[in-house]
Amino acid sequence: MNIVVCIKQVPDAKTVRFDTEKGTLVREGVExxxxxxxxxxxxxxxxxxxxxxxxxxxxxMGPPQAENALKEALSLGADxxxxxxxxxxxxxxxxxxxxxxxxxxxxxxxxxxVLCGKQAIDGDTAQVGPGLAVRLGIPYVTCVNALNVLDDGxxxxxxxxxxxxxxxxxxxxxxxxxxxxxxxxxxxxxxxxKMLARKAEIPVWDARELGAKPDMVGLAGSATQVVxxxxxxxxxxxxxxxxxxxxxxEALVSRFKKAGIL
Amino acid sequence: xxxxxxEKCTGCGECEESCTFEAIFVEDEVAVVNQDxxxxxxxxxxxxxxxxxxxxxxxxxxxADLSSWKGIWVVxxxxxxxxxxxxxxxxxxxxxLAGELGTEVTAVLMGHEIESKAQELIFYGAxxxxxxNHPELATFTDEVYGNILADLAKKENPEIIxxxxxxxxxxxxxxxxxxxxxxxxxxxxxxxxRAEDRALLQTRPAFxxxxxxxxxxxxxxxxxxxxxxxxxxxxxxxxGRKGDVIRILPGEELLSHRVQVLESVKEQxxxxxLSEADVIVTAGRGFEQEKNVELARELADLLGGTxxxxxxxxxxxxxxxxxxxxxxxxxxxxxxxxxxxxSGAIQHIVGMQGSAIIVAINKDAEAPIFDVATYxxxxxxxxxxxxxxxxxxxxxxx
Numbered sequence: 019m020n021i022v023v024c025i026k027q028v029p030d031a032k033t034v035r036f037d038t039e040k041g042t043l044v045r046e047g048v049e050x051x052x053x054x055x056x057x058x059x060x061x062x063x064x065x066x067x068x069x070x071x072x073x074x075x076x077x078x079m080g081p082p083q084a085e086n087a088l089k090e091a092l093s094l095g096a097d098x099x100x101x102x103x104x105x106x107x108x109x110x111x112x113x114x115x116x117x118x119x120x121x122x123x124x125x126x127x128x129x130x131x132v133l134c135g136k137q138a139i140d141g142d143t144a145q146v147g148p149g150l151a152v153r154l155g156i157p158y159v160t161c162v163n164a165l166n167v168l169d170d171g172x173x174x175x176x177x178x179x180x181x182x183x184x185x186x187x188x189x190x191x192x193x194x195x196x197x198x199x200x201x202x203x204x205x206x207x208x209x210x211x212k213m214l215a216r217k218a219e220i221p222v223w224d225a226r227e228l229g230a231k232p233d234m235v236g237l238a239g240s241a242t243q244v245v246x247x248x249x250x251x252x253x254x255x256x257x258x259x260x261x262x263x264x265x266x267x268e269a270l271v272s273r274f275k276k277a278g279i280l
Numbered sequence: 281x282x283x284x285x286x287e288k289c290t291g292c293g294e295c296e297e298s299c300t301f302e303a304i305f306v307e308d309e310v311a312v313v314n315q316d317x318x319x320x321x322x323x324x325x326x327x328x329x330x331x332x333x334x335x336x337x338x339x340x341x342x343x344a345d346l347s348s349w350k351g352i353w354v355v356x357x358x359x360x361x362x363x364x365x366x367x368x369x370x371x372x373x374x375x376x377l378a379g380e381l382g383t384e385v386t387a388v389l390m391g392h393e394i395e396s397k398a399q400e401l402i403f404y405g406a407x408x409x410x411x412x413n414h415p416e417l418a419t420f421t422d423e424v425y426g427n428i429l430a431d432l433a434k435k436e437n438p439e440i441i442x443x444x445x446x447x448x449x450x451x452x453x454x455x456x457x458x459x460x461x462x463x464x465x466x467x468x469x470x471x472x473x474r475a476e477d478r479a480l481l482q483t484r485p486a487f488x489x490x491x492x493x494x495x496x497x498x499x500x501x502x503x504x505x506x507x508x509x510x511x512x513x514x515x516x517x518x519x520g521r522k523g524d525v526i527r528i529l530p531g532e533e534l535l536s537h538r539v540q541v542l543e544s545v546k547e548q549x550x551x552x553x554l555s556e557a558d559v560i561v562t563a564g565r566g567f568e569q570e571k572n573v574e575l576a577r578e579l580a581d582l583l584g585g586t587x588x589x590x591x592x593x594x595x596x597x598x599x600x601x602x603x604x605x606x607x608x609x610x611x612x613x614x615x616x617x618x619x620x621x622x623s624g625a626i627q628h629i630v631g632m633q634g635s636a637i638i639v640a641i642n643k644d645a646e647a648p649i650f651d652v653a654t655y656x657x658x659x660x661x662x663x664x665x666x667x668x669x670x671x672x673x674x675x676x677x678x
Contacts, residue, residue, distance in 0.1 A: 029487075031487075031488070031607055031626050031627055031630065032626055034487065034490070036487075036490050036491060040297060040298055040300075041298075041491075041492075042298070042299075042300035042323070042491070043300050043487070043491060045300060045301060045302065054607065054608050055608060105315065105316065108318065108319050108320050109319055109320030109321065111463060112454070112464065113457070113458070113461065113462070113463060113464075116458060139487070139488065139607050139608070140486060140487055141466075141486055142466065142467065142485070142486055142487070142488065142611075143466040143467070144450050144454075144466060144467075145450075145454040145457075145464060145466055147454075148422070148451060148452070148454035148455050148458070149454050149455075149457070149458040151455075152454075152455050152458040152459060153458060157422075157423065157537075157538040157539050158422065158539075159422075159539060160422075160447075160450070160451040161447060161451070163601055175542070178447075179447070179601070179602045180446075180447035180448065180602075181359075181446060181447055181553040181554070181555065181556075181602075182359065182360075182546050182547065182553060183544070183545045183546040183547035183602075184544075184545050184547065184602075185419075185420075185541055185542075185543065185544050185545070186541070186542040186543040186544075186545070187539050187540065187541055187542060188539070188540045188542055189538055189539045189540065190538065193538075198601060198608075199601070199604075199608045199609075200594065200601030200604075236320070237320040237335065240463070241461075241462050241463030241464075241497050241499070241500040242463035242464075242465060242495050242496065242497050243322050243335075243495065243496055243497075243498060244321050244322055244323065244493050244494070244495055245322065245326050245481070245494050245495065245496055246323060246326055246327075246493070246494045247300075247323060247491055247492065247493045247494070248491075248492045249490065249491060249492070250485075250489065250490075250492055250634070255638075255653070255654045256650060256651060256652075256653055256654075256656065257653075257654065257655050257656065258645075258650065258655075258656040258658070259655055259656060259657050263657075263659045263663050263664050263667055264667060266657045266658070266659065266664070267657070267664060267667045267668045267671050268671070269655075270639065270655055270657060270668065271668075271671050271672065271675065273655060275675075277616075277637060279559075279583070279615075279616055279637075280672065280675050280676075
């Protein structure tokens with residue numbers, strides 16, 4: 019089974035601070051980590067490889083330092099990592115990103131399964147998975163939290179979560195899935211994996227290597243543009259209700275009445 | 281690339297202040313760009329008081345004749361025979377936007393045996409409804425729904441397409457945008473028109489709501505956005521409103537799909553779902569045992585709300601994964617959020633801090649959840665919740 023897992027390096031939520039005055043993210047001191055959802059996409063790929071054999075290739079578009087994310091994926095058991103990095107890729111929205119990723123996957127040759135996290139925690143768009151599948155001409159299912167490959171090694175049964183419950187779906191590979199964190203529990207890196215990852219060479223593919231059209235990547239290939247950003251402020255409101263449990267409950271009920279909740 | 285007009289630049293430093301990436305700075309009283317650090321986000325361009333900055337985009341792509349695209353489309357969502365609340369919210373918003381643009385509002389209604397809903401869409405603000413009624417649309421598949429909508433859009437050239445940022449909308453609307461090769465802004469919480477060029481200003485939260493970005497789609501049409509449920513307000517229906525209902529028979533080639541729906545299961549017996557609820561009672565680790573989660577259910581029922589979960593409560597198997605609130609779950613902003621036995625890890629807080637009133641109940645007075653709480657109660661949820669439930673029941677009884 020040839021599996022491609024798309025991962026993104028994102029700022030670690032624990033280290034991110036926001037500048038309310040400038041309306042921007044404070045980059046200083048921010049650690050970059052693999053997008054939390056993507057660990058579960060990778061785990062799904064590794065589990066399939068464990069059962070059916072084959073190869074897991076990890077793909078990431080980003081600046082040169084995104085190499086670290088790919089190395090981390092290798093330490094977990096991915097077979098190879100490829101970094102898509104080029105000044106020309108900067109400023110890409112989801113339209114340009116899916117084009118670039120699709121060019122890379124086409125270059126890799128026939129693929130059975132493409133796995134992505136449901137969304138990245140920085141952009142929160144959840145659009146790259148579906149868009150990439152359309153570009154590749156393969157079917158896709160979003161928000162997968164259970165996955166089972168039938169005996170033919172080709173047909174999958176999936177559970178797709180929605181607001182009211184879930185759908186059970188059937189489809190044949192090749193396909194693309196975006197996964198939820200409830201799909202699986204990611205493994206930890208092995209010592210051997212860490213050593214292999216440290217020594218691994220991560221090839222870097224740029225726009226030329228991909229044969230990508232310059233007007234389809236990065237800012238030039240993006241349909242959307244950010245015109246401004248701001249940091250929403252939440253009013254300082256902390257009021258600790260005092261007294262015994264009964265007194266606190268009484269105080270809360272009176273505030274509920276005032277707010278029209280009761 | 282980002283270019284500085286050195287004639288116009290006064291070296292005021294506004295750009296340096298506004299740059300998130302430390303990619304532009306003032307040197308010898310003129311702005312200098314570090315092209316390697318610049319992500320071309322354009323924030324400095326917007327903020328430059330002298331108009332000295334310009335994002336240089338290669339010509340060629342911005343060729344669409346924008347004026348030939350007209351009208352606002354609202355993609356109606358009908359689940360189990362009921363129009364999704366977000367559809368009605370979008371119709372009200374679209375009426376407002378259509379007023380500014382001097383155009384009309386079209387609702388697109390896809391499904392099976394849904395024709396009766398067309399009139400309802402008109403009462404809520406549509407001037408025109410395109411109804412695609414077909415047995416193949418009885419269950420949702422990204423391919424068929426996406427293909428039909430993209431096909432209609434290619435034929436009719438709407439200026440704007442809006443859909444709910446629901447599980448369904450966020451799944452198949454990206455398909456439509458990719459087929460149409462246009463921009464799509466996910467999960468918007470604000471929409472507006474920029475008067476000078478009719479651009480749709482789309483405001484959306486990123487980083488779990490910690491950053492708000494306003495986005496435009498300058499050179500491509502249609503301008504597309506999915507919009508978060510429960511943020512905009514629906515108008516009251518006007519049974520006197522008139523509109524056209526146009527029935528459309530989809531071409532056979534649009535109806536083939538490779539994903540088969542074997543079964544659709546409703547887990548939520550009753551009550552609002554998380555993204556549409558006015559009240560959410562969230563259970564965290566402080567409940568200690570699964571049986572205590574019943575207290576959260578009881579309180580939620582009493583307040584007409586629904587139950588949410590922290591990652592810990594989901595991992596413990598107390599509540600299903602789809603109820604998880606936070607960075608790797610759902611982002612919510614109800615009128616009342618009750619965090620019960622929730623410590624308030626940052627990954628949880630980013631998913632709920634936009635709530636209007638936040639009540640936190642926790643044994644540990646130092647728990648970070650209290651930093652975002654409107655009202656904090658220090659105590660054991662197993663003691664406080666029964667008292668609160670009794671007290672509310674008494675209030676309701678009198």
